[in-house]
Each structure stands twice: as C-alpha cells, then as structure tokens.
Amino acid sequence: MRRITVKLFAHLRQGRFVSRDMDIAPETTVARIVEQLGINQDEVGVTMINSRHCSPDAVPGEGDTLAIFPLVGGG
Amino acid sequence: MSDRIFRVNMSDLSVKLEECPSQWAGLGGRGLTSSIVASEVDPCCHALGPSNKLVFAPGLLSGTVAANSGRLSCGAKSPLTGTIKESNAGGTAAQMLARLGCKALVIEGAPAGDRWYSLRVTPDGVIIDTEEELVGRGNYAVAESVRQRLGEKYGVISIGPAGEMKMAVANISVKDPDGRLRSHGRGGLGAVMGSKGVKFIAIEPTDNTISIADPERFSRASRAFAQALAKHPVTEGLASYGTDILVNIVNEAGALPARNFTLGQFEGHDSISGETMHERIKERGGKVRHGCHKGCVIQCSQVYNDKQGRYLTSGFEYESIWAMGADCCVDDLDIIAEADHLMDDIGIDTIETSVAIGVAMEAGILDFGDGREALRILREEVAKGTPFGRIIGGGAAVTGKAFGVTRVPVVKNQAIPAYDPRAVKGIGITYATSTMGADHTAGYTIATNILNCGGHVDPLSKEGQVELSRNLQIATAAVDSTGMCIFTAFAILDDETCLPALVDMINARFGTDLAAEDVTSLGARILKTEHDFNMRAGFTAADDRLPEFFALEELPPHNVKWDFTQDEIDSFWDF
Numbered sequence: 112m113r114r115i116t117v118k119l120f121a122h123l124r125q126g127r128f129v130s131r132d133m134d135i136a137p138e139t140t141v142a143r144i145v146e147q148l149g150i151n152q153d154e155v156g157v158t159m160i161n162s163r164h165c166s167p168d169a170v171p172g173e174g175d176t177l178a179i180f181p182l183v184g185g186g
Numbered sequence: 187m188s189d190r191i192f193r194v195n196m197s198d199l200s201v202k203l204e205e206c207p208s209q210w211a212g213l214g215g216r217g218l219t220s221s222i223v224a225s226e227v228d229p230c231c232h233a234l235g236p237s238n239k240l241v242f243a244p245g246l247l248s249g250t251v252a253a254n255s256g257r258l259s260c261g262a263k264s265p266l267t268g269t270i271k272e273s274n275a276g277g278t279a280a281q282m283l284a285r286l287g288c289k290a291l292v293i294e295g296a297p298a299g300d301r302w303y304s305l306r307v308t309p310d311g312v313i314i315d316t317e318e319e320l321v322g323r324g325n326y327a328v329a330e331s332v333r334q335r336l337g338e339k340y341g342v343i344s345i346g347p348a349g350e351m352k353m354a355v356a357n358i359s360v361k362d363p364d365g366r367l368r369s370h371g372r373g374g375l376g377a378v379m380g381s382k383g384v385k386f387i388a389i390e391p392t393d394n395t396i397s398i399a400d401p402e403r404f405s406r407a408s409r410a411f412a413q414a415l416a417k418h419p420v421t422e423g424l425a426s427y428g429t430d431i432l433v434n435i436v437n438e439a440g441a442l443p444a445r446n447f448t449l450g451q452f453e454g455h456d457s458i459s460g461e462t463m464h465e466r467i468k469e470r471g472g473k474v475r476h477g478c479h480k481g482c483v484i485q486c487s488q489v490y491n492d493k494q495g496r497y498l499t500s501g502f503e504y505e506s507i508w509a510m511g512a513d514c515c516v517d518d519l520d521i522i523a524e525a526d527h528l529m530d531d532i533g534i535d536t537i538e539t540s541v542a543i544g545v546a547m548e549a550g551i552l553d554f555g556d557g558r559e560a561l562r563i564l565r566e567e568v569a570k571g572t573p574f575g576r577i578i579g580g581g582a583a584v585t586g587k588a589f590g591v592t593r594v595p596v597v598k599n600q601a602i603p604a605y606d607p608r609a610v611k612g613i614g615i616t617y618a619t620s621t622m623g624a625d626h627t628a629g630y631t632i633a634t635n636i637l638n639c640g641g642h643v644d645p646l647s648k649e650g651q652v653e654l655s656r657n658l659q660i661a662t663a664a665v666d667s668t669g670m671c672i673f674t675a676f677a678i679l680d681d682e683t684c685l686p687a688l689v690d691m692i693n694a695r696f697g698t699d700l701a702a703e704d705v706t707s708l709g710a711r712i713l714k715t716e717h718d719f720n721m722r723a724g725f726t727a728a729d730d731r732l733p734e735f736f737a738l739e740e741l742p743p744h745n746v747k748w749d750f751t752q753d754e755i756d757s758f759w760d761f
C-alpha cells in the first residue's frame with residue numbers, strides 16, 4: 112500500500128473531508144481515487160499531485176499530496 | 187432615440203450633445219473609451235492636466251436584457267502608468283446611461299480654482315452644479331447623500347477623498363443596485379476625475395428602453411447566452427464561493443504571491459479562502475451570492491457581515507483578499523474585510539494600495555502580518571493625506587522608490603496582482619505586454635494555465651504562453667466592448683454556443699451582420715489603438731518587461747524564475 116494525502120476543495124468537501132491520509136494500492140490512478148471518494152468524474156475540474164497539474168491516469172507515489180478541485184473560475 | 191456623445195467641458199462649464207460619429211457607431215465600452223482617448227487626448231499630456239479626458243462608456247449591449255451586460259468602461263490617460271487606461275466596473279450606471287441614450291460621457295478641460303462640482307445626467311444632457319457639502323467625504327456618504335437628495339433610483343459615480351487629493355491609487359466608485367459600491371479600480375482614474383473637479387455624477391432614472399433592431403432574434407440569442415452562462419460549471423462555484431474560491435487553487439499551484447512576492451504559497455491560505463468566507467457569510471446572515479447589477483446570472487458578489495451581523499463589505503474579491511491577505515501576510519478575513527470597506531470608502535484601488543503596503547512592510551515601516559497597523563495607515567494616513575499616506579497613495583512603485591526597496595512588483599508602475607508570473611508564465615506575458623500595465627484581467631491566462639478552462643497550457647513551461655496571452659488579450663478587448671462581465675469568458679471559452687449567441691445579440695441590437703471573426707478583429711484593432719497611444723506617449727518595448735527580481739530570485743515551492751527573453755516577449759505584438 113501507498114500512503115498519500117488527499118485534499119478536497121469547495122463543494123467537493125461537502126459530506127467528505129478537507130484533508131485526509133489514504134492508503135492506496137500501488138498503480139491506483141487519480142481517476143480511481145476520485146471514484147472511490149464517490150465524486151463524479153465530471154464534477155472534477157483540476158487535479159494536482161504535489162502542486163503540479165496531473166491527468167486522471169496519473170498514479171500518485173508514496174507520500175504524495177493529491178489535490179482535487181471542482182471546475183472553478185474567477186479573477 | 188439615437189445614441190449620442192454627452193460632452194462636458196469643465197474649463198468653461200459647458201455641455202454639448204453630439205451625434206456619434208459613424209466611425210465610432212459600432213463601438214462601445216473599452217473599444218469606445220480607448221478610441222476616444224486615442225484620438226482626442228495628446229498622449230504626452232499630463233494625466234492630471236486639462237488636456238486629459240475622462241470617458242465613460244456603457245458596453246454595446248448594456249441597458250438591454252442581455253445577461254451580465256451591465257459593465258461600464260472608464261478610460262483616460264492613467265496618472266499611475268502614463269499609458270492609456272480602461273477600467274470597467276459593475277453597478278447600475280452602465281445600464282442607466284445606455285437607456286438615456288448616452289453612448290459615452292466625455293469629461294474634458296479642468297475648472298479654474300479649487301471648486302468642486304457634481305454632474306447630473308438627464309435625457310436632455312448634463313446639469314453642472316457646484317458641490318460643497320460632500321467635499322472630503324467618503325464614497326458611502328456620497329451614495330447615501332445622493333439617495334436622500336434625489337431618490338433611491340439615481341445612479342451614482344463618485345470619488346472619495348483620495349480622488350480629490352489626486353492620488354495615483356484613487357479609484358472611481360459606482361453604486362450597485364443595493365446602494366453599495368463597485369469600482370473602476372485600477373490606474374488612478376479617480377485622480378483624473380478629481381482633476382476635473384467632479385465629486386460625483388448622478389444619473390437620472392428613466393423608463394426608456396433600448397431600441398432593438400430585431401427583437402425576436404435578440405430574445406432568442408439572449409436566452410441562449412443566459413443559458414450557456416447558467417449551466418457552465420464555473421458559475422456554480424462563483425455563486426457559492428465568489429472569486430475568492432481561487433485562493434486555495436492558486437496556493438496549491440504554488441503561484442499565490444505571499445510576503446511581497448517572496449513565496450508562492452501562504453501559510454494562512456485556508457483562513458482567507460473562499461470556503462472560509464462562505465461559511466462565515468452563512469453564519470453571520472450575510473448573502474453568499476449577489477449580483478453587481480441587475481441581469482447578472484452568475485452573481486460572484488456577496489455581502490459580508492461583521493461578527494455582530496452588521497454589513498461590512500460586498501464585492502469582496504479574490505484580488506483584494508489576496509493583496510491585503512497573502513501579500514501582506516494578514517490571515518484574518520475580518521481585518522481584510524474592514525480594509526476593503528475602508529478602501530472602497532476612501533476611494534482607492536485595493537490591489538495597488540495593499541501591494542504598496544506590502545512594499546512598505548518589506549521596507550520595515552510596519553511588520554508583515556500587522557493588519558491593525560495597515561488599517562491605521564489607511565484611516566489616519568491615506569484618508570487624511572499625510573505625507574506617508576501620500577507615498578502609499580502614490581502606489582507600489584512610488585512606495586518602493588521612497589524607501590529604497592528593490593523588490594517592487596509592478597509593470598509600467600502598476601502593481602502586479604494575485605498570480606506570480608514565475609509560476610504562471612502566461613500571466614507574466616500578459617503583465618508585461620498589456621497596454622494597461624500589470625493587469626490580470628487583460629488576458630486571463632489563469633483560466634487555461636491553472637483552471638483548465640479552454641484547455642490546459644502548463645503554467646511552468648514557456649511553451650505556448652505568448653500565443654495564449656495574445657489570443658486572450660484580443661478576445662478580452664472585444665468582450666470589454668460589449669459590456670459583458672469578464673466572467674462570461676469562461677463559458678465563451680468552453681461552450682461553443684456562447685460566442686455565436688453573443689455576436690447574434692449584437693447583430694440583433696444594431697441590425698448588423700457581424701461574424702465571430704469580426705469580433706476578434708475588433709479586439710485586435712482595440713489593442714493596436716491602445717498600443718499606438720502608448721508608443722506615442724513614449725513607451726517602447728523596453729517597458730514591456732517584468733521587474734528584474736523575478737529573473738534573479740527563485741520562487742518556492744517550484745523554485746522557478748522568470749525566464750523569457752526580450753525577443754520572446756516582443757513577439758507578442760506580431761499580429
């Protein structure tokens with residue numbers, strides 16, 4: 112297993128959490144983690160691993176931080 | 187009723203109503219303010235002298251039922267940057283001016299002596315009155331007093347004491363539908379209004395409606411446009427969390443400038459985030475969503491109350507929160523809100539002023555994080571125009587010079603806003619090349635660099651950034667001419683029904699036959715007009731540069747520097 116930190120933002124926090132450590136099997140993709148959290152794929156706007164944008168197929172490594180955002184805008 | 191130019195000469199206190207010349211007929215908003223300034227203002231004039239002109243123009247669609255179309259453009263030569271300037275704001279004024287048949291309000295000349303005036307815009311022209319009572323008063327008091335004198339429904343455009351003192355950070359306030367304030371924030375336009383001796387402009391309410399060449403086509407298009415906005419996912423976030431929703435994502439990306447641009451992340455980000463603001467507004471009985479004008483379907487604004495549940499501020503924007511928050515290391519949202527209220531009332535740009543305070547912190551005048559002292563400086567120094575207050579009121583560049591600071595985040599003397607250009611390279615190109623000085627809205631590459639709107643371009647790579655910034659700056663110049671709020675751009679970027687609907691509304695309103703490409707070429711033409719003004723004012727490619735420290739100092743956490751060559755930046759203008 113790999114231990115990673117998952118952070119959620121905006122309405123994705125509702126009924127879930129702000130930040131939590133999770134143990135995932137090696138080779139688990141970002142898309143799979145999103146699914147495990149019960150988040151609809153099309154609610155997700157941006158994902159970052161260690162502050163870098165990543166694709167749904169990216170695989171977080173031991174100790175990584177995965178941040179999941181809905182589509183947001185502003186400026 | 188045909189749209190006319192309302193011209194007020196403050197030298198001889200005369201008013202003229204002119205038919206709109208045909209070459210300006212297809213222009214509105216920024217396209218019109220920039221065209222008028224470029225053709226009538228000597229680029230080498232003193233921005234606070236009689237030769238400068240202050241121009242207000244509603245957008246092409248302002249005053250119609252088109253969603254989010256009530257933005258007002260204000261233009262002049264900027265006393266802060268020395269460049270041409272357009273700054274747009276919400277509030278009720280744009281829609282009201284448009285319904286009065288006022289295509290543009292041009293204020294020129296300068297009064298003799300120290301007298302102050304008010305202007306009242308009516309369907310028949312403009313009435314100039316002397317004003318004594320409100321001289322020295324803040325924008326909230328002006329809005330309230332005009333309400334008492336003339337009634338609830340009048341539109342109000344005003345300056346606070348900072349504008350009267352002609353500070354380069356002075357902004358212009360516009361009353362919103364609930365009597366609160368929106369601002370033409372950037373570039374010191376409040377000082378230009380002050381130099382014309384105009385304390386406030388009241389706009390008479392009218393029952394007139396805008397004439398529409400093809401009403402049926404218009405309502406079809408406007409429905410499609412409103413639907414595209416309403417269903418775009420960004421709208422939901424903006425309505426719930428406001429623009430402050432950006433704090434956490436920009437922080438996560440390592441691009442949130444903190445401690446006067448020495449860090450890319452702010453420890454206290456959570457306490458100033460949109461999520462925290464949302465909770466607090468709900469707890470205190472404020473309003474999570476609020477539109478800055480009637481017809482806004484996105485409603486990014488809000489009403490933020492203090493601990494006692496009393497109104498503190500509204501239109502509490504990410505940029506303002508970042509500037510007093512992360513940049514000055516103040517992690518208390520209530521203090522930031524109080525500062526926001528004060529700055530709106532004094533009539534100063536929250537970005538420019540707070541970044542100037544951050545520079546003063548760097549100089550050791552006050553400590554980073556000392557929000558209470560920042561409030562005192564606003565109240566007792568800036569509002570009163572003490573010598574130190576006037577240094578801060580001169581903006582970030584002046585403050586840096588006064589205290590010998592080398593890390594001064596400005597381009598063309600205008601403070602760099604809430605995204606570090608080393609960690610979001612596209613926005614760096616926008617800061618460098620914008621005709622307005624450092625301005626994020628001019629070409630908001632954050633959409634694509636960070637938010638995955640309109641695709642994704644890696645924020646840390648140089649690849650594709652010049653082109654991205656160019657395309658967005660051209661599109662923005664066009665959108666800024668329609669009266670549309672810039673947040674419509676997210677839907678325009680992502681939803682292919684949105685731009686055609688926008689163009690269709692313009693065609694239906696004016697009986698024209700424009701295609702989407704015509705709108706793009708309009709944007710390109712506006713940028714060239716503005717760039718040409720700046721060149722005639724003495725600017726060169728050497729001014730399209732970021733401050734040296736961005737190339738010398740690495741920004742954590744990505745440890746990146748600004749690394750564009752001069753030729754790469756200059757290729758922006760190859761169009």
Ligand code: SF4
Pocket residue numbers: 254276476477478479482483484485486487671672673
């Ligand atoms: S989205 Fe915000 S800025 Fe735009 S029109 Fe609505 S309230 Fe005003």
